[in-house]
Amino acid sequence: MVVDDRLGTTFAALSDPTRRAMVERLSRGPASVHGLTEPFALSQQMISKHIAYLVRARLVTKTKRGRESICTLRPQAIKTVSDWAISYRQFWEESFDKLDEVVKRMKKEEVRDDKQHGE
């Protein structure tokens, strides 16, 4: 990554299925590193690494509580992704509209064909 490409860092963090699963897990409430390790059949070190990526992408915050580190999902970062995608909404809706038009035109052609068959 060039220099502080925030959105890029976020997308990179979300490109891994383990990390997306972690995000899903954390969307249902905070969890300790240990808690995040259990469901994944991965080493604690690897989980810590993945968490580090999520933290770097500002998708997660980590706070010490005794000997545990509690991970919390940050809503803002995910909203950023949503906002990015939604900025193309007009594009894809136009595209789908055009597709609809094509479909409608094809149906008209069919109707015409039917009429021709009928006449």
Next chain:
Amino acid sequence: MVVDDRLGTTFAALSDPTRRAMVERLSRGPASVHGLTEPFALSQQMISKHIAYLVRARLVTKTKRGRESICTLRPQAIKTVSDWAISYRQFWEESFDKLDEVVKRMKKEEVRDDKQHGE
């Protein structure tokens, strides 16, 4: 990437600023490889590589037309990203609501403090 992690491939493709810029460019209409090379001060080979990633992520389709390759943005893939993010909408809205509550509570405290000051 493990095996055919489609959403992961999409996120990975979008993690690069050059590729996101290409997506932005293509959202305003199809373009040739040459057309995509011009604005980016990158070698044609590199642009072709980037396009290959976008194609692999099904974000772009490429069709030969004479000696040119025309690249077209596919709306579906971007909608997939949007759908993923929106599936967490409830999470972040709840979070922001909680934040609102905290803010409101703090304001109430302030009011109480004011009263105490007043009495």
Next chain:
DNA sequence: AAAATACACTACCATATGGTTGTGGATGAT
């Protein structure tokens, strides 16, 4: 105090990716 738990840090390896350079193959223009 001793043992167990939760986590971090380091070193190491294989692979994917960003990027360059060089080249070759079609297609279009002259």
Next chain:
DNA sequence: ATCATCCACAACCATATGGTAGTGTATTTT
């Protein structure tokens, strides 16, 4: 026919990342 244009393919390098193994440290439990 020749030359320029558009693009793909291959080799190469540096770095980031996924993953493992080993160890150290602080906190809890006993």
